[in-house]
Amino acid sequence: MEYVSTRGEAPVLGFADVLLAGLATDGGLYVPKAWPAFSSEDIRAMRGQPYADVALKILTPFVGSDIAPADLKAMVDAAYGSFRHPAVAPLVQIGPSHFVLELFHGPTLAFKDVAMQLLSRLMDHVLRERGANATIVGATSGDTGGAAIAAFAESERTDIFILFPKGRVSPVQQRQMTTSGAANVHAVAVEGTFDDCQALIKAMFNDQRFRQKAALSGVNSINWARIMAQIVYYFTAAASLGSPDRTISFTVPTGNFGDIFAGYAAKRMGLPIDRLIIATNENDILARTLDSGRYEKTGVHATTSPSMDIEISSNFERLLFEAGGRDAESVRRMMQQLAQSGSFALPEATISAIRAEFDAGRSTRAEVAETIRGSLVSSAYMLDPHTAVGVAVADRHLADSPMVTLGTAHPAKFPDAVKAACGVSPELPPSHADLMTRRETFDSLPNDLSAVEAYIAERSRAVRKGVTA
Ligand SMILES: Cc1ncc(COP(=O)(O)O)c(C=O)c1O
Ligand SMILES: N[C@@H](CCOP(=O)(O)O)C(=O)O
Helix, strand or coil: CEEECCCCCCCCHHHHHHHHHHHCCCCCEECCCCCCCCCHHHHHHHCCCHHHHHHHHHHHHHHHHHHHHHHHHHHHHHHHHHCCCCCCEEEEEEEEEEEEEEEEHHHHEEEEHHHHHHHHHHHHHHHHHHHCEEEEEEECCHHHHHHHHHHHHCCCEEEEEEEEECCCCCHHHHHHHHCCCCCEEEEEEEEECCHHHHHHHHHHHHHHHHHHHHEEECCCCCHHHHHHHHHHEEEHHHHHHHCCCCEEEEEEEECHHHHHHHHHHHCCCCCCCEEEEEEECCHHHHHHHHCCCEHHHHHHHCCCHHHHHCCCCHHHHHHHHHHHCCCHHHHHHHHHHHHHCCCCCCCHHHHHHHHHEEEEEEECHHHHHHHHHHHHHCCCCCCCCHHHHHHHHCCCCCCCCCEEEEECCCHHHHHHHHHHHHCCCCCHHHHHCCHHHHHCEEECCCCHHHHHHHHHHHHCHHHHHHHCC
């Protein structure tokens, strides 16, 4: 499989190079040159199959010949063997035709583990084969960071640097990042928002000298392999609800647009999805864009679903590319306008193509609290605030097809918000028993590219050894 950049000016790469590249050298995001196709028979055959077996089927065409089939199978089995639930991503019914897809049974209690447990194994494998080292960088609003640190801690070939917005993540999220104790892990609190952290990451990738020197790799959903791994659970969920013999709709709590773009990819690959519903909190830039056809920044608000406090929604660029007929020049123009003026207008054909597949809705803090309380009372089911954003929006879109809302985090990651909403404090699972008493180690840096690059250069083994991927 070959991959092309959404901005059309970066080299076409194979899977292993895309995996290590993160952002394309033209600032764009990689997408497959063509979408693999799965037939109705293929999807029917997924019913009742172990998660890892379905994952192997979905991932194989994306990986192509870059990784030997037996190696890929071993990595997939090991990645999903680390989950606490045998189904990996079980469905729980919360209404007559409404289900939550629980994606939080991995090591750090959020959906990010599903991709990150595989990504670390794939990267280590490729680096080992090449005799190379890499510097992994990531920005987090709370969950990607913990998942990446759990997946890459003690990795022999990588050092990992995670930037998180100071004071804007939950105490559980912060401690998942700051208490690993591994020598290759560096958690950094940045004076700014998640968007500032993400902008620093992209600026490091766009600094070609630093990128080369540090052998930079990324673990955010700018990395195609993250999206690829997230496609799998749309297939397992839909197949277990009767797909392809009936269509299913999905509501996805959305911030950086990676998770819902994986649903769009599944649809492009043949999964009969009815509607894809973008659920936002008060940071509702995507819901406003679907209404108005204009992507327009207005500032980030702190909410009770902090992992979705995002305004620059990276993967929306992948959708603009696809919905606009893969017109890289038009994507370049829109991204340039966003950087210059904080907004851009979508071409009429692009916004129409998006509206044909997606709906969007917004949920306020008060609605989120009421949804958490209502779910506990009516179904004895405790929601985390991010999943609650999804459930609140999905409830307004229930129709003939079964609705699956993605359960993106365990409620115990956000105990204060959950307790304030329903009066009950969710308990952390036994794997996290000593989390709140472990010693924290992290550094603080200003929102300044040269300070961040200097910090990384001093600590990265790839920089010290001068070995590149
Ligand atoms: C718990 C949780 N829910 C939802 C989201 C949104 O996912 P995405 O960024 O892929 O849209 C995130 C992170 O962004 C998250 O951490
Ligand atoms: N919510 C995310 C934000 C980063 O998203 P990613 O999917 O691009 O890594 C987080 O928890 O960090």
